[in-house]
Amino acid sequence: MIHASYVNENPESGLESNERSEFLGDAVVDLAVGHVLFGGLGGATEGELTAVRSLIVRSETLARAAARLGIGDFLVLGKGERASGGAGRVSNLGDAFEALVGAVFLDRGYQAARDFVVAALEPEIALAMETESPKDPKSRLQELAQANGLGAPVYRILSSDGPDHLRRFTVEAMVAGQASGVGSGARKVDAEREAASRACEALASRVPSSHGRLAAGS
DSSP states (O other): BBBBHHHHGGGGOOOOOOOOHHHHHHHHHHHHHHHHHHOOTTTHHHHHHHHHHHHHHHHHHHHHHHHTGGGGOBOOHHHHHHTTTTGGGHHHHHHHOOOOOOOOHHHHHHHHHHHHHHHHTTHHHHHHHOOOOOHHHHHHHHHHHHHHOOOOOOEEEEEESSOOGGGGEEEEETTTTTEEEEHHHHSSSHHHHHHHHHHHHHHHHHHOOOSSSBOOOO
16 A cells, blocks of 8 residues: 655655545445445435435544554555654545555455445444434534524635645634634535534533523633
8 A cells, every 4th residue: 555655755666656546445435335325224315315424434434444454554655654653644544445445446346345345334334324314514513503693604724635636625614703623525515514513513512501602611
């Protein structure tokens, strides 16, 4: 599993990084999880299915699956990236998981890749199937913020890195002018949903004041 940092430090090696396989694997993971949810959540709307899928296929979830499989042990990293803990970095593990899925798809086809994804993400998929389909995180955040008199959330792009076919967005959800959650994803909307989900968790943990607003500083 060749990380781009190794290729950058060793251009004479002639090796290709995981990035192309990662691009393919990202699409296969989305399709495989969507396929399972479509069959298992028959009463869910498109928005609900999208919201559930976004919780399953986000970087943190894929990184957990990669850690369970020990994928970090097979990452070939540049010296700087390895020294800074790159073998355990969430983004690297999530990307490596997608790259592996892409390789399985190329070697064995969709059914084998789907079976691998479903098996690797079984705990997360099972939890999603057992839990009532949630609203889109952005809708939940808007309802939570407005119910507490905090106004509509605002989303701010912190960064947009990578080539066009492997773009990675990092977005911050702002509530009442305060940073409340950060998310990342291959699409801006996915990053916004993850940021909204984190902001919901942060806001829900605060104790409401007697005026209905979230208590400041809690």
